[in-house]
Amino acid sequence: MRMETFIRKALGLKAYKVTELEDGPERVVARIDRIPGRHLRCGGCEGKVSLVVHRQAEREWRDLSLRDRPLVLVYAPWRVRCPVCGVRVEKVPWAGRWQRITDALLAVVARLARRLSWKETAQHYGLDWKTVVAAVHKAVAWGLGHRRWKPLRVLGIDEVSRSKGQRYLTLVYDLERGRLVWVGENRDAETMRRFFEWLGPRRARSILIVCCDMWAVYVDAIREKLPQAFIVFDRFHVVQHLNRAVDEVRRECWRQLTGEERSAFKKTRWLWLKNPWNLRAEEKRRLSILCRQVNQPIVRAYYLKEAFQRFWDYKAPGWSEPYLRHWLWAASHSRLAPFVRFARMIRQHLDGILRWTQLSVANGALEGMNNKVKVISHRAYGFRKVDTYITAIWHACGDLPLP
Numbered sequence: 001m002r003m004e005t006f007i008r009k010a011l012g013l014k015a016y017k018v019t020e021l022e023d024g025p026e027r028v029v030a031r032i033d034r035i036p037g038r039h040l041r042c043g044g045c046e047g048k049v050s051l052v053v054h055r056q057a058e059r060e061w062r063d064l065s066l067r068d069r070p071l072v073l074v075y076a077p078w079r080v081r082c083p084v085c086g087v088r089v090e091k092v093p094w095a096g097r098w099q100r101i102t103d104a105l106l107a108v109v110a111r112l113a114r115r116l117s118w119k120e121t122a123q124h125y126g127l128d129w130k131t132v133v134a135a136v137h138k139a140v141a142w143g144l145g146h147r148r149w150k151p152l153r154v155l156g157i158d159e160v161s162r163s164k165g166q167r168y169l170t171l172v173y174d175l176e177r178g179r180l181v182w183v184g185e186n187r188d189a190e191t192m193r194r195f196f197e198w199l200g201p202r203r204a205r206s207i208l209i210v211c212c213d214m215w216a217v218y219v220d221a222i223r224e225k226l227p228q229a230f231i232v233f234d235r236f237h238v239v240q241h242l243n244r245a246v247d248e249v250r251r252e253c254w255r256q257l258t259g260e261e262r263s264a265f266k267k268t269r270w271l272w273l274k275n276p277w278n279l280r281a282e283e284k285r286r287l288s289i290l291c292r293q294v295n296q297p298i299v300r301a302y303y304l305k306e307a308f309q310r311f312w313d314y315k316a317p318g319w320s321e322p323y324l325r326h327w328l329w330a331a332s333h334s335r336l337a338p339f340v341r342f343a344r345m346i347r348q349h350l351d352g353i354l355r356w357t358q359l360s361v362a363n364g365a366l367e368g369m370n371n372k373v374k375v376i377s378h379r380a381y382g383f384r385k386v387d388t389y390i391t392a393i394w395h396a397c398g399d400l401p402l403p
């Protein structure tokens with residue numbers, strides 16, 4: 001088979017032929033022309049058209065590489081007269097509108113951009129970053145339109161802040177399948193209204209469990225719209241609140257120390273928050289020295305935190321509930337204001353926390369998704385635009401089909 005025919009077949013061209021092939025050292029250029037008499041497609045409605053008006057300037061599209069050299073298609077599109085849309089530029093079969101790369105290259109770029117950062121993907125194919133962004137946008141739009149639905153049973157609702165600016169996105173996951181199902185800006189009642197509007201009553205019916213943070217907006221909306229579902233407060237969010245309480249105690253202690261005492265206390269933030277089995281030997285030694293001052297508020301806070309964490313290990317509700325109630329009593333009498341507040345919050349959400357012991361389906365699933373999203377925001381090259389950030393999250397977490 002001649003190379004021209006091969007390219008024509010590979011691109012699935014019916015109304016076009018390859019007229020010339022330039023085999024250069026840097027790239028292979030295939031010049032394309034229409035076969036006279038064959039129908040073209042309208043760029044507006046994609047319907048068949050036969051009347052051509054005049055020719056536009058030549059354009060180039062990058063395609064996949066032939067061995068190590070990129071293939072470039074060169075073609076001057078026609079303006080066509082469509083009975084429906086009037087005069088339009090024709091739709092070429094190898095690429096969508098405004099695309100500078102072919103659909104085939106777009107698909108492989110989008111696939112690689114799931115593995116690598118977009119910058120690395122651009123470097124790998126010798127494209128500029130914007131072309132990769134456009135490719136991922138297209139792939140995500142395609143994927144969202146071709147999603148296959150399975151009944152949602154375990155939802156996870158989480159929020160991520162965009163940059164330090166406290167601007168939030170609410171993310172909703174199908175925790176059973178570990179994939180994102182919905183994204184909305186902000187985290188207020190309006191966001192939840194939009195989510196439930198999107199969800200619709202039919203999809204809502206199958207939901208049995210919702211994992212989320214003790215955030216009143218989420219909790220109220222779930223209780224109202226999904227009365228059949230159990231709410232489970234996610235371990236990872238509860239621990240965040242717990243660590244915040246420890247940190248508040250630490251800062252209060254710091255304020256009360258004299259200059260001399262401060263030197264031993266400096267840079268201990270992570271010592272108090274880390275799980276003990278993650279501490280290095282040196283950290284363990286430092287912590288045990290600090291813990292000798294038993295009556296220090298921070299030491300009491302530390303022991304309370306560690307005692308709380310034991311709750312997660314209980315397998316039987318008959319044991320976990322008395323344990324937690326006992327802990328709550330101790331925290332409420334600890335004379336540590338942040339722990340008194342934390343205990344009050346836990347009491348208000350006790351059902352959803354005790355359920356953890358029975359419904360361990362989603363253990364760590366929400367945290368896993370949250371970590372994945374964090375990685376994306378750390379790769380924050382140019383994610384200043386919120387829709388680019390959202391696209392990146394969809395691409396990595398949506399488990400969307402690729403074109």
Ligand SMILES: [Zn+2]
Pocket residue numbers: 042043044045046047082083084085086088
């Ligand atoms: Zn048309």
